[in-house]
Amino acid sequence: MTNQINWEFPQALEDEAIYILRETVAQFEKPVLLFSGGKDSITLVRLAQKAFYPGKIPFALLHVDTGHNFPETIAFRDWLVNSLGLDIIVRNVQDSIDQGKVQEETGKYASRNALQTVTLLDAIEEGKFDACIGGARRDEEKARAKERIFSVRDEFGQWNAKMQRPELFDILNGKINIGENVRVFPISNWTELDVWNYIVREKLEIPSIYFSHEREIIERDGLYWPYSPYLNTTADEVPYRQKVRFRTVGDMTCTAAVISEADKLEDIISEIMEAKISERGARIDDKRSEAAMEKRKQAGYF
Amino acid sequence: MEVLRIATSGSVDDGKSTLIGRLLYDTNSIPQDKMEALHAASKRKGLDFTDLSLLTDGLVAEREQGITIDVAHIYFSTPTRKYIIADTPGHIEYTRNMVTGASNAQVSLILIDARRGIVEQTHRHFFIANLLRIPYLVVCVNKMDLVEYSEARFNQIVEDFQQMLDNAGFKGQEVKFIPISSLYGENVASRTGAIDWYQGATLLEYLEEVSFDHEDRLHPSRFPIQSVIRPRTTEYHDFRGFAGKVASGHFSVGDEVISLPSGQKSRIKTIEQFEKQLTVAHARESVVITLEDEIDSSRGNMLVKTDEVPVQLKEVSANICWMDQQKLVSGKTYLLQHGVNRVKAKVQQIHYVTDVTNHLQNTEKTEMGLNDIGKISLKTAAPVFADAYQANPANGAFILIDEFNNTTVAVGFIE
Numbered sequence: 001m002t003n004q005i006n007w008e009f010p011q012a013l014e015d016e017a018i019y020i021l022r023e024t025v026a027q028f029e030k031p032v033l034l035f036s037g038g039k040d041s042i043t044l045v046r047l048a049q050k051a052f053y054p055g056k057i058p059f060a061l062l063h064v065d066t067g068h069n070f071p072e073t074i075a076f077r078d079w080l081v082n083s084l085g086l087d088i089i090v091r092n093v094q095d096s097i098d099q100g101k102v103q104e105e106t107g108k109y110a111s112r113n114a115l116q117t118v119t120l121l122d123a124i125e126e127g128k129f130d131a132c133i134g135g136a137r138r139d140e141e142k143a144r145a146k147e148r149i150f151s152v153r154d155e156f157g158q159w160n161a162k163m164q165r166p167e168l169f170d171i172l173n174g175k176i177n178i179g180e181n182v183r184v185f186p187i188s189n190w191t192e193l194d195v196w197n198y199i200v201r202e203k204l205e206i207p208s209i210y211f212s213h214e215r216e217i218i219e220r221d222g223l224y225w226p227y228s229p230y231l232n233t234t235a236d237e238v239p240y241r242q243k244v245r246f247r248t249v250g251d252m253t254c255t256a257a258v259i260s261e262a263d264k265l266e267d268i269i270s271e272i273m274e275a276k277i278s279e280r281g282a283r284i285d286d287k288r289s290e291a292a293m294e295k296r297k298q299a300g301y302f
Numbered sequence: 303m304e305v306l307r308i309a310t311s312g313s314v315d316d317g318k319s320t321l322i323g324r325l326l327y328d329t330n331s332i333p334q335d336k337m338e339a340l341h342a343a344s345k346r347k348g349l350d351f352t353d354l355s356l357l358t359d360g361l362v363a364e365r366e367q368g369i370t371i372d373v374a375h376i377y378f379s380t381p382t383r384k385y386i387i388a389d390t391p392g393h394i395e396y397t398r399n400m401v402t403g404a405s406n407a408q409v410s411l412i413l414i415d416a417r418r419g420i421v422e423q424t425h426r427h428f429f430i431a432n433l434l435r436i437p438y439l440v441v442c443v444n445k446m447d448l449v450e451y452s453e454a455r456f457n458q459i460v461e462d463f464q465q466m467l468d469n470a471g472f473k474g475q476e477v478k479f480i481p482i483s484s485l486y487g488e489n490v491a492s493r494t495g496a497i498d499w500y501q502g503a504t505l506l507e508y509l510e511e512v513s514f515d516h517e518d519r520l521h522p523s524r525f526p527i528q529s530v531i532r533p534r535t536t537e538y539h540d541f542r543g544f545a546g547k548v549a550s551g552h553f554s555v556g557d558e559v560i561s562l563p564s565g566q567k568s569r570i571k572t573i574e575q576f577e578k579q580l581t582v583a584h585a586r587e588s589v590v591i592t593l594e595d596e597i598d599s600s601r602g603n604m605l606v607k608t609d610e611v612p613v614q615l616k617e618v619s620a621n622i623c624w625m626d627q628q629k630l631v632s633g634k635t636y637l638l639q640h641g642v643n644r645v646k647a648k649v650q651q652i653h654y655v656t657d658v659t660n661h662l663q664n665t666e667k668t669e670m671g672l673n674d675i676g677k678i679s680l681k682t683a684a685p686v687f688a689d690a691y692q693a694n695p696a697n698g699a700f701i702l703i704d705e706f707n708n709t710t711v712a713v714g715f716i717e
């Protein structure tokens with residue numbers, strides 16, 4: 001991390017991402033964009049808009065709603081879908097729980113993060129989606145650093161890290177066997193900072209929780225957790241109000257806040273450049289074990 | 303901001319991952335929480351130092367064995383440029399992953415263990431870097447701490463490598479030799495003072511100065527069509543645009559173009575990048591091109607300039623690197639994907655398999671196995687509009703796909 005701010009977004013990254021999105025639509029019968037409401041999936045929507053302009057975005061968005069989202073994220077999702085005239089499919093983790101396919105976790109670390117994989121895989125099967133476009137970036141996490149652009153998953157959504165297809169130059173092989181599907185990562189080569197610089201350049205709207213705001217938080221394990229009805233707290237965890245923002249948007253039960261006064265994009269970027277902690281350092285779900293992400297990916301997690 | 307793409311190469315344990323870890327560490331590019339995770343993982347492995355190779359060796363199987371299995375992509379930036387580094391495996395079994403990482407690189411870092419010198423994998427990776435025509439090679443003579451930072455040892459390795467270059471290098475290739483210690487950071491991002499006889503650039507200094515050649519902009523202009531955009535809305539009722547990424551050269555509004563394979567001619571009416579109208583599009587830019595006339599073109603076709611028409615090949619002769627467990631079978635039909643165009647292709651002949659160490663061509667072989675490199679000829683069901691890889695890399699490579707299990711089994715470089 002250098003202290004000198006470089007505001008310029010590397011244009012090569014956008015050209016690459018648009019090329020990947022066009023390949024996806026050309027090579028697959030029914031792609032879908034996995035939309036979380038976070039900055040990376042908002043970036044993907046922008047790229048899709050550009051890739052097919054002046055045509056419409058030729059695929060729907062799929063949102064797996066855990067029921068534990070920040071209300072601001074859901075409000076933003078609905079606004080974006082409306083203002084761009086997008087198609088969206090929403091599937092609820094609550095339904096998978098009600099169907100008895102997954103069980104709610106208990107205890108103070110309970111979250112629905114792992115549960116959403118089942119809802120996602122069901123939605124993929126039901127929608128017959130052969131390609132799921134996602135906003136994962138290789139700089140986020142060490143298992144993600146190993147992922148291909150077109151990443152083949154078996155019938156159970158599993159990623160076989162040791163047997164990935166070679167991927168040469170920009171030649172993308174999207175041919176798959178029956179039952180398999182592909183996860184497509186157009187912004188693989190972007191860093192967190194690239195995404196922010198892109199948001200600035202493109203003047204994109206983002207959910208309000210990325211900006212500094214006051215909210216109730218509790219402290220646990222040295223992290224600031226957003227207080228919500230979904231968080232199981234102990235008696236000594238007393239919520240108090242604090243000015244915070246979120247660097248990444250996941251569930252309210254697995255995303256930690258950072259104390260921040262940054263209420264403009266420029267300030268957010270400066271803050272990130274000076275940050276000593278990585279983006280996923282605020283993801284409680286990654287802290288479960290050394291190989292938490294790799295294990296989740298093997299199980300079909302996004 | 304410019305993006306520089308780098309890939310590591312060299313034999314198992316020569317220190318590739320450690321070097322990349324070190325480069326990020328010394329440029330303060332590793333966040334505190336990731337650093338803590340590295341300390342903890344090193345401790346769990348019973349090490350009394352922080353093993354920086356764990357930064358890229360992120361898979362459980364890699365950490366257990368202490369080797370790299372698949373490419374890791376890792377990023378850092380300086381005020382001048384953004385770096386994308388592919389840390390590739392040295393083990394011969396995973397050569398296909400090494401090729402994956404190297405295929406997009408402008409700079410190849412070839413590591414050599416100063417104690418062992420040039421070994422078979424050095425030859426192989428050098429050979430692959432040459433096949434790919436990677437313009438910049440940095441030969442990092444690593445683990446200098448284990449040879450007492452000996453200048454004589456370094457010079458010996460440089461001399462040996464020079465011999466390889468004389469035999470197999472290509473014109474325009476730039477080669478730089480740097481004595482380093484990844485473990486102690488000597489000549490990686492800074493000098494530790496351990497070596498006083500080398501006054502040249504550190505690795506980072508070198509990378510910061512590598513000049514960008516936009517040579518692909520000077521190559522013949524090629525525009526492979528990815529898809530046709532036809533909105534059919536009231537506003538854009540008659541809009542018909544060809545979406546694609548310029549593979550090489552450049553296209554300007556008004557240029558006369560030919561669509562292949564139909565041979566129909568037209569002129570470029572507009573070049574569009576979302577709501578922006580451009581006058582010219584250069585290599586690697588994703589755009590939409592509209593033409594003056596209604597001509598019949600679709601995915602897999604190619605727009606070229608009328609004075610730079612490529613030959614249309616139905617017989618392809620190419621160097622290939624075989625990347626599958628199942629052997630290449632002469633007479634078998636595969637799918638050949640050249641850019642975004644796919645055609646059936648039948649293997650006519652295996653001309654030879656190359657012994658990468660001695661640069662000998664074994665013409666006796668009738669099959670090619672995993673990691674073999676050799677020359678074959680193919681007959682395609684429809685013409686491909688390719689250039690020789692040496693003349694125009696962006697339009698000279700292809701992959702072969704096995705039609706039965708859909709996997710990518712080879713990469714080819716057209717002669």
Ligand SMILES: Nc1nc2c(ncn2[C@@H]2O[C@H](COP(=O)(O)OP(=O)(O)OP(=O)(O)O)[C@@H](O)[C@H]2O)c(=O)[nH]1
Nearest residue numbers: 314315316317318319320369370392445483484485
């Ligand atoms: N003494 C010394 N040891 C080094 C140096 N560089 C790497 N090593 C050690 O060499 C071993 C192998 O290093 P890696 O970085 O994993 O090697 P690699 O080239 O990435 O290996 P593969 O990816 O499996 O091909 C480790 O034990 C390192 O600590 C060095 O400069 N000096």
Ligand SMILES: [Mg+2]
Nearest residue numbers: 318319369370
């Ligand atoms: Mg390694």
